[in-house]
Amino acid sequence: MESSSGSITQFYNCLVLKDHNLVKDYLYVQDGKIIDPAKMFWEEKRTPDVRIDCKGGIVAPGYIDVQINGAFGYDFSNDTDIIEEAVENISKGLLLQGCTAYCPTTVSSRPEVYHKVLPHLGPRKGSIENGAAVLGAHIEGPFISPQKKGAHELATLRTAKNGLSDFDECYGLENLRKYAAYVTMAPEVEGITDTISALIKETGISIASGHSNATTAQADEAFKKGANMITHLFNAMHPFHQRDPGIIGLLGASDSRPFYGIICDGIHVHPHSVMIAYYAHPNGACLVTDAMSAQSLPDGFYKLGEMDVDVHGGHVYIKGTNTIAGSIATLAECVRKFIKFTGASKVEALENATLHPAQMLGISDKKGTLTHGADADILILNQDLDVQRVFIAGVEATSNNVRFKQKL
Numbered sequence: 001m002e003s004s005s006g007s008i009t010q011f012y013n014c015l016v017l018k019d020h021n022l023v024k025d026y027l028y029v030q031d032g033k034i035i036d037p038a039k040m041f042w043e044e045k046r047t048p049d050v051r052i053d054c055k056g057g058i059v060a061p062g063y064i065d066v067q068i069n070g071a072f073g074y075d076f077s078n079d080t081d082i083i084e085e086a087v088e089n090i091s092k093g094l095l096l097q098g099c100t101a102y103c104p105t106t107v108s109s110r111p112e113v114y115h116k117v118l119p120h121l122g123p124r125k126g127s128i129e130n131g132a133a134v135l136g137a138h139i140e141g142p143f144i145s146p147q148k149k150g151a152h153e154l155a156t157l158r159t160a161k162n163g164l165s166d167f168d169e170c171y172g173l174e175n176l177r178k179y180a181a182y183v184t185m186a187p188e189v190e191g192i193t194d195t196i197s198a199l200i201k202e203t204g205i206s207i208a209s210g211h212s213n214a215t216t217a218q219a220d221e222a223f224k225k226g227a228n229m230i231t232h233l234f235n236a237m238h239p240f241h242q243r244d245p246g247i248i249g250l251l252g253a254s255d256s257r258p259f260y261g262i263i264c265d266g267i268h269v270h271p272h273s274v275m276i277a278y279y280a281h282p283n284g285a286c287l288v289t290d291a292m293s294a295q296s297l298p299d300g301f302y303k304l305g306e307m308d309v310d311v312h313g314g315h316v317y318i319k320g321t322n323t324i325a326g327s328i329a330t331l332a333e334c335v336r337k338f339i340k341f342t343g344a345s346k347v348e349a350l351e352n353a354t355l356h357p358a359q360m361l362g363i364s365d366k367k368g369t370l371t372h373g374a375d376a377d378i379l380i381l382n383q384d385l386d387v388q389r390v391f392i393a394g395v396e397a398t399s400n401n402v403r404f405k406q407k408l
């Protein structure tokens with residue numbers, strides 16, 4: 001019989017998020033994974049080596065943020081010369097906030113920026129040494145609509161009239177294959193819908209529709225071709241119109257519907273809009289912060305890509321305008337606000353920041369779940385969903401063993 005050797009940790013006195021419920025149960029961890037305790041008890045006659053009292057709290061999978069541009073003073077699109085330092089410090093800082101896995105996100109940039117930064121944004125294991133796991137880059141743009149560019153720089157936007165070769169020139173197909181999790185594109189941009197299927201086949205990445213003026217027909221077409229996600233629903237897209245609801249209309253499709261990122265910081269999207277999305281497609285929500293470099297730092301002037309942005313009172317604007325340019329929210333705040341805005345259950349809100357983003361990326365056997373065999377990325381939360389303790393690959397992360405610096 002194969003013997004499991006590593007020390008076994010038991011979480012007790014807790015409500016465990018499993019099977020879409022909060023269940024009074026124990027959770028067992030060994031060698032960085034969630035384990036089935038039956039083998040330990042009955043075959044190996046072992047008892048836990050370490051016991052963790054959760055004090056009546058909730059045990060949930062670590063949060064997953066699939067859209068974050070930066071934090072702690074660093075920006076994935078702007079800090080190209082110190083990109084390793086940026087990844088290192090953001091990964092560690094996010095981990096201590098309870099975000100145990102994420103997709104570093106880039107704004108529309110010039111090809112040389114992608115060729116330089118993407119090799120540093122590829123998948124990386126989560127650990128005390130590495131910080132939060134990197135799930136691969138989320139590349140937002142530059143194949144997006146000039147009319148819905150938001151905080152993206154107009155001069156960087158492109159079309160794909162030559163198909164795959166345009167993507168190759170812009171990002172490098174090999175870079176997409178190795179380092180990207182998903183790309184946000186506007187379906188109506190020339191060449192996009194014709195190329196989505198080939199791009200997915202060629203690189204294995206996921207495609208999201210966003211920063212787009214797509215009509216309902218164009219949005220439907222992209223979805224049929226394999227796009228499975230909507231980037232920051234309601235922001236930077238064709239507003240809902242009764243006869244042509246655009247990308248937003250996909251939430252009302254009668255067959256399958258895409259996942260959608262939503263920035264639930266109370267600023268980007270009105271609480272009523274969050275409620276509409278929740279009613280329309282509760283199992284599709286992926287809470288994202290869309291955070292930028294000023295997350296966790298004081299008000300002031302910062303960079304988003306090459307844009308100057310002004311951060312004050314929780315708002316982020318392109319300097320001198322009223323265009324919103326990312327958030328300074330944490331995912332933990334977005335989870336709590338989602339409940340406040342919608343009256344959703346704790347389970348639903350937690351799954352929006354764990355299970356759904358993992359499903360969107362096709363990794364829900366390992367991340368966003370506490371099922372046996374999954375990575376032991378675990379949060380202990382109190383009943384108000386404040387993060388109390390964070391574990392990555394089975395080891396507790398604290399400010400003593402995870403040290404990072406901010407770029408001021």
Ligand SMILES: [Zn+2]
Nearest residue numbers: 140150232236
């Ligand atoms: Zn965006």
